Amino acid sequence: MSYEIVGIAILWTFLFGYLLVASIDFGAGFFSFYSVLTGHQNKIHNIIQRYLSPVWEVTNVFLIFFVVGLNGFFPDAAYYYGTALLVPGSIAIVLLAIRGVYYAYNTYGHSGKNNIVYMALYGATGLLIPAALSTVLAISEGGIIIENSTGVHLQWGQLLSNPYTWAVIILALVSVLYISAMFLAYYAKRAGDKVAFEIVRGYALLWSGPTIVASLLAFFQINKQNPDHFTNMLNIAWMFVASFICFAGAVYLVWQRRHLGVSFILVMLQFAFAWYGYGRSHLPYVLYPYINVYDSFTNSTMAYALITAFVAGLLVLIPSLILILRLFLFDAKYVRGHEGKKG
Amino acid sequence: MSSLDPVLLSRILTGLTLFVHIIFASIGVGVPLMIALAEWRGLRTNDMHYTLLARRWARGFVITVAVGVVTGTSIGLQLSLLWPMFMRVAGQAIALPLFMETFAFFIEAIFLGIYLYTWDRFKKKYTHMLLLIPVALGSSASAIFITTVNSFMNQPQGFTLINGIMKDIHPIAAMLNPATPTKVSHVLASSYTLSAGVLAGIAAFSLLRGRDHVYYKKALKLTTVSALVFAISTVMIGDSSGKFLAKYQPEKLAAAEWHFKTMKEAPLVYGGILDENNEVKYAIEIPYALSILAGNRPDTEVKGLEEFPADLRPPLSIHYMFDLKVTTGVIILMIPVLYVLRRWLPGRKPYPKWLLLGIVLLGPLAMIAIELGWMFAEVGRQPWILRGYMKVSEAATTSTSVGWMLVLFILLYLILCFSCIRVLSKLFRNKEAEKELETLGLEGGIVH
Secondary structure, three states: OOHHHHHHHHHHHHHHHHHHHHHHHHHHHHHHHHHHHOOOHHHHHHHHHHHHHHHHHHHHHHHHHHHHHHHHHOHHHHHHHHHHOHHHHHHHHHHHHHHHHHHHHHHHHOOOOOOHHHHHHHHHHHHHHHHHHHHHHHHOOOOOEEEEOOEEEEOHHHHHHOHHHHHHHHHHHHHHHHHHHHHHHHHHHHHOOHHHHHHHHHHHHHHHHHHHHHHHHHHHHHHHHOHHHHHHHHHOHHHHHHHHHHHHHHHHHHHHOOOHHHHHHHHHHHHHHHHHHHHHHHOOEEEOOOEEOOOOOOOHHHHHHHHHHHHHHHHHHHHHHHHHHHHHOOOHHHHHOOOOOOO | OOOHHHHHHHHHHHHHHHHHHHHHHHHHHHHHHHHHHHHHHHHHHOEHHHHHHHHHHHHHHHHHHHHHHHHHHHHHHHHHHHOHHHHHHHHHHHHHHHHHHHHHHHHHHHHHHHHHOOOOOOOOHHHHHHOHHHHHHHHHHHHHHHHHHHHHHHOOOOOEEEOOEEEOOOHHHHHOOOOHHHHHHHHHHHHHHHHHHHHHHHHHHHHHOOOOOHHHHHHHHHHHHHHHHHHHHHHHHHHHHHHHHHHHOHHHHHHHOOOOOOEOOOOEEEOOEEOOOOOEEOOEEEOOHHHHHHHOOOOOOEOOHHHOOHHHOOOOOHHHHHHHHHHHHHHHHHHHHHHHOHHHOOOOOOOOHHHHHHHHHHHHHHHHHHHHHHHHHHHOOOOEEEOOOEEHHHOOOOOOOHHHHHHHHHHHHHHHHHHHHHHHHHHHHHOOHHHHHHHOOOOOOEOO
16 A cells, blocks of 8 residues: 555544544533433433543544644645635634533533533534534535635635535534434443433434435435546445445344444444545545645655654554543443542 | 735734643643642652642643643644645644644543543552553653644754755654754743642642641642742753754844844843834843853853844844743742741741742743743744744735634633633632541541
8 A cells, every 4th residue: 555545544544533432422412411401411411421521532632633644644735724724624623622621611610510501512512513524524525625826715605505515514413413322322221221221222213314314415415516426436335335234233233222332333334334435435635626645645754754653653542542441431330330430 | 915914813813822722731731740749649658638639639630631622722723724834835844743742642631531530449559640650741742742843943954945845854853953952841841830830829829818737738848849849940941042042043042132243252131121223221231141141151152133134033022021031930930949948038937928929929920931931932033934944924824814713712712711710719619628638537637
């Protein structure tokens, strides 16, 4: 494999990691707020809190990693996206900031009582952020960022009137709720919390239908937006079929209330197939038609240094991630809430 | 003209984000070390007071970390959003430290999460404290990596620039540029000083309010003595920064010292104002001091500002920042010295009130010093963004929306800072240390 492909694969993988952990986080924030609003907060709120508290910081890093890596491997991407995305990018930063800070304020700052304003901010940003971030996927298909003699510009009209933009936003919203509910169902089951489990199982089943409908919608909108990309997708159609099979399996297991761990692995595979299938068929373009992975690649010394740093980093990172998962996800005592009160 | 405004506004917005971020980032670098110190002392002497100290600091620390994380995210993304031309060119050379910084932060984030939720969870007591090692290493390492990027912008090396494209790049050489050693060590030492100073201030504040539990006295001693050690090292490293400037960035030192003519036995200008003919008024001149600062000998030749073309000189206003920063630094050093000598000082024993007030001021003073230091370093390399290679005016975005984004971020940071202060003060007021000691059954402090 060439450096270019290794580089983009690393970045795509970070974005996939972000997709998973952030979805769980964003969706959980929304469910948490929703449960406070409907008055049965204590049924699922505690479970959500127990999972999120130790990991909330980690989520952000995946995103930063992607951005920093993109700048490093493809400096032209920084130029095009950076110039065009000033406004949407800044709004996303503000939303992320509000969300991160108020989570900490609510969790660590006040003793036990939930502040409804904080919860509302947390729930609302949980849906707004994925909507905002997902528009970059639509932008990368081309036609929205243009370059002319006065520089690089984002065509707001093109962005907002584009059906594909909305298809991607809808897909992002429903998948966030779906992924999150599927994960929480697994987590609640591990915790042996029947009440919470039944509630989140309902959410999971409720959002599974819209997820698959939105996926199909987005799939066919690509055809109109960027026919080349669509043809590439058809060439690796098996990946999308595999994604659908994983989806069906995951929902079936939740329906049966059995093997929730396997079910969540299937959810991860479902999105992995769709994500890598989408990414692979998007190649060689990072931004159609201005940036492709071969012309905009960084110099080879830096590529080598970055990949080396990446491998070295993973050697430290993976054991640490395993440790945090063992302590807070696979530790039955902690999950049930017997241990791990904050200091 | 249309790209001139975005340049100025981008500078203001970047400056604003960094202005907020560096305070929280410095706390993020130093406080884990202080927590580790307290917890370690608590375990070693079997004195639960120190353990409680570590716990209470950790609780407040998370709140500041949250603000540090989100402002750090801001600056991380703003680098590309506001300075796309710079990133397009320099991204080729600085990607490695930026990437490594994120790794270091990742490790810190993971272990901080673990640390906060594993009090009393491990059989061996020291295990919990050991979790702080990756936290402290991670935060210091991110400071180191990101400072190498800033050093690179001050002292670029490790590439050849051909037609606006960097060729023949050596990432490690770019990181280990001549500015790196002094900058990195100065940033670390001043962050530790700030953190120890803030925590000392909290202890002194409680004592001032009439809480005379031995818990606060132990806290005061631990933090003030640490502040002293860190302040001494900060000042010593600051001195070598002066020598670095004289050798590598003489125009910055000359502008800071209003030193116009190249000469040996150069005097140091302290304070004063500059009139319209560039005549220095009301300043104190210390003979030979600038030569000694620059090269440790009175006959060291110090380059004057006249040797540099007018359009490449930094603004002369950095003199005020430099003098104020050095003055603040000396005050920060003197206060803990007085604490050590407190037995022989006038005022009520054991702690004269004015001394406690001084210690309360340590934190704010250190914040001022750090802000001034950064402003001096950054404004002092104007007009360059990449000294000698790329000017700030060529690097900024061409977008016309920067003004609105500036307004948006001013609002965001105001809200973040005010709510942070509110949450922190509420946190400690709701749960007084005396009450916590009682619930833990630790009136005497030592567990037998």
